[in-house]
Amino acid sequence: MATSQRRDIGRTVLKSTITTPARRRGLRPALTAARLLATAVALAAAMALSACGGNSNPLSSGNGSCKGDSNQLTVGSANFPESETVADVYAEALRANGFTVDTKLNIGSREAYVPALRECSISLVPDYTGNLLQYLDKSATATAGDEVTAALTKALGSDLAAGKPAPGEDSDAVVVTRATAEKWNLKSIADLAAHSAEVSFGAPAEFSERPGGLPGLKKNYGLDIAADKFVRIGDGGGPATVRALTSGQVTAADIFTTSPAIKQNDLVVLADPKHNFAAQNVVPILNAKKKSEKALRVLDAVSAKLTTSELISLNEAVSGSAKTEPAAAAKSWVQAQGLDKPIG
Secondary structure (H helix, E strand, O other), rough: HHHHHHHHHHHHHHOOOOOEEEEHHHHOOOOOOHHHHHHHHHHHHHHHHHHHHOOOOOOOOOOOOOOOOOOOEEEEEEOOOOHHHHHHHHHHHHHHOOOOOEEOOOOOOHHHHHHHHHOOOOOEEEEHHHHHHHHHOOOOOOOOHHHHHHHHHHHHHEEEEEEEOOHHHHHOOOOEEHHHHHOOOOOOOHHHHHHHHHEEEEEEEHHHHOOHHHHHHHHHHOOOOOOHHEEOOOOOOOOHHHHHHHHOOEEEEOOOOOOOHHHHEEEOOEEOOOOOOOOOOEEEEEEHHHHOOHHHHHHHHHHHHHHHHHHHHHHHHHHHOOOOOOOHHHHHHHHOOOOOOOOO
């Protein structure tokens, strides 16, 4: 198939897909000037809406949550389903342990919820270790899990605190079909590198320039994707990317590890032993004034149960055919994990 045809197919697939708005995918790439401008416009619009009496801004109500009883917490979230669901999980487990908890969900990106956390509009929010580290310290180079966690602890400063990261992470991954993995006996990204000349790769446009994208794959593994075999698909590992992969339009793709599509389509995630992609473990981040031994004990118990497999299950419940509300999915999960009762 000619290169121009393949690129056109990628565009056609993308046009026919409704992507998930601002999901974690929109938070992963380095911020461009356009993204910064878009964020500023969004924040200005939210402020204007609040001033006019609108109620769609989650931060428009309340005067902050750092004053008063330390058992009163406000859990926030970013504006994508996985973040909302994990926030609801935190809220359910904390309530079961005597905390009075309300939620302010769907706040937006880090540019919105981190300042809200610092100023006590919210007390707590779920985040991802690698992305939060890059947000707080643009010069950070750590990619391995323990190194990222250590660097993040330092970057949080005195006004923020973290619980223990969960074993579950939602990171970029090089994904292939089961047929391709068996054909070439693929286990890791290094195995795929031996077939570079035959590989077409599907990912968002910025993946071709990001340090952890094509440049990193070439540097760390020797996976050298020719420019005319890089297929730009703009849904960040979503349905269009999955269809391009399963239909054979691309050989490999950048898909996030908690995507239910991996299990649903029997796809294979190639191992990344050199940590080309930074660790993205789910971690609870608190305003330091709301940190308590009791709260951390509850949050750490939640994190211990929150594996990548469990994140996928939660995502399937919320974003799959069942279309379960995040709060309902979170409540069921907390009960199933035995976290709906006081933790000793």
